Amino acid sequence: MIQQYINSGILEAYVTGSASEQEIRELLYMKANHPEVNIALQELEKDMELIAQQMAITPPERTWNRIADTIDELILRQTSNPDQFTGREDNNYKNFTKPDTGPQYIEVEAESNHMKVHKLWKWVFAAVFVLGKIFLAFAIYFYLENRQAQQQLKEIKTELQQLKR
Amino acid sequence: MLLGYIKEVVKEQAMAEQYLIELFNELKTADINEVTAAGVNTFLRLQQIARKKLSSFITTVEHCTDQAEIATKKAITGNKFIELMSSEQQLVFCSVHYHGKTITKLAAELNKPEDTIRLLLRESFTIIRNNRNDTAVHQ
Structure with missing residues (x-):
């Protein structure tokens, strides 16, 4: 078998x-x-x-x-498998020469320059950007229209004054 | 030995060396413990890891099932044991050992029963065994 x-x-x-x-x-x-x-x-x-x-x-x-x-x-x-550092003694030298202890690490909470945002914000920012561009285009368009209208008005006024004379 | 195996698969010295370096560099602590554990054949375990790593490469190279290839120049050259095998035995041995194919997959590819494939594989090992003058287990 x-x-x-x-x-x-x-x-x-x-x-x-x-x-x-x-x-x-x-x-x-x-x-x-x-x-x-x-x-x-x-x-x-x-x-x-x-x-x-x-x-x-x-x-x-x-x-x-x-x-x-x-x-x-x-x-x-x-x-290397360090333990977390738990406390300090008043006498500073003891902190460096503790018997029967392996390497230790101190947990540090670092201040990050980055922040986390929801993925949805990506679309919100994109929409705001596109809308901003549209508003800018409209603003330029109306500014130019307005300037043209002002110019025409000025011309009409001049013509009227000439006719009155 | 491992470099020789990898070279047999990739057929290029520089590429084989690169694979060997990557293989060792990618070993994790758990892998090292497993490979060096008592009772484990370190070489064979490393060879299995290499076979797994090479699997993506293997799919891009020519198959051992290319009968024309085998008939003309034989799939593997330079190995006295493999050269002693018949074309059929060599085909099975090459597909399994160098191309990492499972018995089930190979049986389906060759349209033969799994038992036949196992038998051919066993015959390949018998040839190796008979030529190392040690027939303690295989009879």
Whole structure:
């Protein structure tokens, strides 16, 4: 039964990442309960490594340097887990040399120069902008009309005065 | 080894190096813990992550199912184990290993039962096993 399962090809599908979710669940159960399955899997993993060794390429040093920089950064980030600073003592020096305490951080409420507004305001501002432009156009139009009318009135007045004479 | 695998997929050294760098740089703490956990084959786990990352690239390259490609120059060259496989075994192995296809998807593409695909995959591994002089489990 177990040998039949091992021979079914599911293990090969698993190590190549081509097994279905159900097959993976089943295999993990079988692996946990049957050492033979676990041994067979380890052998397959060796086979996979063997294939990879055949095609192995040594990465150039520059590649490793670029990878190492990021890994170092990750490791540093992982170990630093500061607690929140809770209080101060009157004697200032004690604040720097508290025994058995790791790194601490002080929560600072920064004053932001930005404010959050509802997305609806975007349309309101757009409408105000468009209306502003329309009013400006109307204002210019009526100003010019008015100026023209004033000019015509002046001309009529001049003509009338000439006629009276 | 991982660079070799990626190069087999992307077929270009510079691009493979870039993928390798990105792969490691994108690893999260949880991934590192998982990859380095006891009982886990680190290389295989990284290879699975690489396969996932390369999935978008894989969809843009030629398929292993291109029979003409296989018949003329074989999908994978330079690997003594893979070269020992028959065209059919190589097609299954290439699709699964280098193109990240699932057994179900491949069976549908080749219009063959899933069991046949699994059997072909198993035969591929048997070839590898027989040529490393270790037949402890595969018989």
